[in-house]
Amino acid sequence: MNKPITSFLPATVFSALTLVPFLATAGDVGEGPHDTTSSFSVSGSVGMSTGEVVKGKYRAMKGNGHEDIKHPSTVYRAWFGQPRAKCDLAFTPGDRLKVLAGFEANVFVNTFPADLKTTQSSNGGQPILPSLMDWRIHQAQGIVSLADDDRLSVKLSLGYMPYKYNPHVRNLGEYLFRSGTYPFFLMNEVDFPAARLSGLLATVAGGTGRMRFTVDQLVLTERNIPPLNDISFATIASVNFSRFIDVGAGVNFSHAVPVDGRLTTPDDARYVTDLDTVRDAGGTPVPDPATGGVAMAGDTGHYTFQGIKLMARAAVDPFARLRGQRTFISGLLGENGGKLYGEIAVIGVKNYPSSFEMIDGTDAMNPWGYESIAERTPLMAGINVPLWKILDVCAIEIERYPAPYPNDYYQVVMNKGLPIPTWYRMYHDSASGYDSSTYRNNRWYWSLYMKKRVVKNFSLVGWIGRDHMRWDVNLGNKCNYDTEEILAKPDQWAWRLEMVLEF
Numbered sequence: 001m002n003k004p005i006t007s008f009l010p011a012t013v014f015s016a017l018t019l020v021p022f023l024a025t026a027g028d029v030g031e032g033p034h035d036t037t038s039s040f041s042v043s044g045s046v047g048m049s050t051g052e053v054v055k056g057k058y059r060a061m062k063g064n065g066h067e068d069i070k071h072p073s074t075v076y077r078a079w080f081g082q083p084r085a086k087c088d089l090a091f092t093p094g095d096r097l098k099v100l101a102g103f104e105a106n107v108f109v110n111t112f113p114a115d116l117k118t119t120q121s122s123n124g125g126q127p128i129l130p131s132l133m134d135w136r137i138h139q140a141q142g143i144v145s146l147a148d149d150d151r152l153s154v155k156l157s158l159g160y161m162p163y164k165y166n167p168h169v170r171n172l173g174e175y176l177f178r179s180g181t182y183p184f185f186l187m188n189e190v191d192f193p194a195a196r197l198s199g200l201l202a203t204v205a206g207g208t209g210r211m212r213f214t215v216d217q218l219v220l221t222e223r224n225i226p227p228l229n230d231i232s233f234a235t236i237a238s239v240n241f242s243r244f245i246d247v248g249a250g251v252n253f254s255h256a257v258p259v260d261g262r263l264t265t266p267d268d269a270r271y272v273t274d275l276d277t278v279r280d281a282g283g284t285p286v287p288d289p290a291t292g293g294v295a296m297a298g299d300t301g302h303y304t305f306q307g308i309k310l311m312a313r314a315a316v317d318p319f320a321r322l323r324g325q326r327t328f329i330s331g332l333l334g335e336n337g338g339k340l341y342g343e344i345a346v347i348g349v350k351n352y353p354s355s356f357e358m359i360d361g362t363d364a365m366n367p368w369g370y371e372s373i374a375e376r377t378p379l380m381a382g383i384n385v386p387l388w389k390i391l392d393v394c395a396i397e398i399e400r401y402p403a404p405y406p407n408d409y410y411q412v413v414m415n416k417g418l419p420i421p422t423w424y425r426m427y428h429d430s431a432s433g434y435d436s437s438t439y440r441n442n443r444w445y446w447s448l449y450m451k452k453r454v455v456k457n458f459s460l461v462g463w464i465g466r467d468h469m470r471w472d473v474n475l476g477n478k479c480n481y482d483t484e485e486i487l488a489k490p491d492q493w494a495w496r497l498e499m500v501l502e503f
Contacts, residue, residue, distance in 0.1 A: 038094065044087035044102075044503055051463075051496030053078040056486040058471065080472065081109045086138055096145050100161075102138030108472035138162070139196075152206040160223070161201065164194035165216065165236045165250060168315045168341035170395040170449040171467055172380045175345035176234060176252045180225065181307030183421040184347050184376045185407050188468045190449075190496060191461055198223045199231075212240045222255065225409065226417050227264050227305055231257035236311075244320040246341075252309040269303040269418045271355035271366070303366065303419040305412075307348040315341035336393060337386025344379040366420040368405050375402050392459075393451040399467075401443045407468060408484035422484070444490070457502045464495040 058073045088102040141159030148155075166173055170193055177195035178187045199220035207213050218234040233256050238248035258264035278286040287293070317323070319338045322330050354369030370376065382397035401407065405421035412418070447465035454460060466487040487493060 039090075039092045041090045042087065042503075043090070044085070045500055046083075046085045047498050047500040048081070048083050049461075049496055049498035050079070050081040051494060053080065053486055053492075053494040055492045056494065057484070057488050057492065058482065058486075079109075082472065083107045088138065098143045098145075099141075100143065101140050104136050104138045106134045108134060150206075151208075153204070155203045157201040157203070158199075160196065160198045162192075162194045163197045163201070163218075165238070165248065165311075166193075166313050166341075166343055168246075168313075168339060168384075169193045169343065169380070169382060170393070170397065171447040171463070171465070172382070172397045172399040172445065173313075173343040175343065175347065175378055176236070176250055176309050176311045179309070179345070179347050179378075180409055180412065181254050181309060181348045181376075182303055182305060182352070182370060182419040183405070183409070183411065184370075184403050185409050186378060186401060186468050187470075190463050190467070190469065191498065196224065207240075210242045214238045226413055227255065227258065227260065229259040230255040230264055230305070231259075238313075242320065243324075244317055246315040246317075248311075248313045250311045252311075254309055255304075255306045258306070263417060264306060265302050265304040266416070266418060267302065268416055269366075269420055270357060271301050271303065271353050271369070272357065273299050273301060273353055301352070303352055303370075305419045307350065310346040310349065311343065312345075313341070313343040315339060332388045333386050334389065334392060336384040336395075339384045340382070342379065342381040344377065346373055347376045347378065349373065368421055375404060377402055391450050391452050393449065395447075395449045397447045397449070397465075399445040399447075401445060404439060406439050406484050406488065410483040413483060439488075445487075459500045459502070461498040461500055462496070464493070466490075466493045469494065 053075060054077060056075055056078065058075045058078075084104065084106045086102065086104045088100065091099045093099075137160060139159070139161050141157050141161045144156045146154040146156065163177065164174065165176065171188055171190060172193075174188075174193055174195060175186070177197060179185065197218065197220050199218060202217045203214065205212070205214040214237065216234075216236045218232075218236075220232045220234065222228050222230045222232065232252060232254050234250060234252040236248065236250035238246065240246045255264050280286055317339045319330075319333050323333055323335075324330070348370060350370075351373065352370040354371060355366045357365060368375075378399065378401055380397055380399040382395055385394040385396060387394050403421075408422040410422045411420050445466050445468070447467050448463065450462040452460050468485045469487065470485055471482045
């Protein structure tokens, strides 16, 4: 059985070596007196959003019948809303240590399509769910400062933390930690272009006045998408030249150390290569009673959740020199107007063949395989449009999503926990097994993000576009959550408006 666990041992060694300079720096910190004054602060925000899926899709299943709702169903003018609150606590017992704890509360309005609410039979005989209250930890981390000055800063962070490596993106991008490797899928969250990570983060930053650099080394444990608790290693570096050019690159050894290899590389997720005719001792082909043809045999391999992700990003600020001159023009440009940025990633550097073998206990297979890196190479580009103080931020972003199958993680979180794309009867339009007119290579997504600070602590945030949003609330206790993005087709789009009060 082919279990590619040991292939990630170099990632473990690589990550251990990169941590050595971080830890060695601790011994170079001066032994002089330190400020032991403690401090405590509270910050946060409350918001109310409303929006509309002008055109989208809704897919759901009831039990094993899959009969009550057509898959996928096109929905029009579906309203959604989300009151939310966030509170962050910061405690600094001295000049070396900071403890951050944050909590979020959300009220998800039931997004079950109105035209399907007329009878309970459309919900499997179950009552329609009311709004759902959700409480969760936003962050819980401790930060130790080993060195902190203009030339060199060294920090260690441990716990559950929001993490963002691309400071320019507003919605799309951030591929290293908002994607699945095998299968390849993307996720995003409007007005939170970051990831929530659990583990250890070591950061070294420094440089001169004209050039600044940052290196992040992360040792992570998976807390969001199965298989849970696997350990990943990531390294991300960035350099900023005179605030004119900002470049970065990173690598993520995803699921490098499995907690349970049977979950990370399941036996059921098989493929066969080097197929050849089975022959008897005399060289005569052996018949296959099941197919009526000749028997075929080959080498068996296994798909896996393990994979290596690569990322590169860049940003250019053509107005960098003007922006720091405190002139009338720099005031009109604001902090971001005119900046250009982009990101590209390879989500899984290793290819795997396709498989038309039906997996036991399911009606799933992997007819696409992972046969081309180009099908796992998303890219995005954006510009901050200068609107002369009418808006504080106006970011236009476009993205190419190259996979030929649904942007869906159903097989990962449901079914049998398989590292294969979603191939299921809900996508059937013919014997081919999926809607080839919808799920094709090079699907394009777009996003327009706008923000205006009306008064000191009150802002309006607007968004319109086609991204990877998913429905907030499932159908009922007998129905599965919709794991595919809402805006699956090119003519589907949505908008959202939020009022935010910060304190």
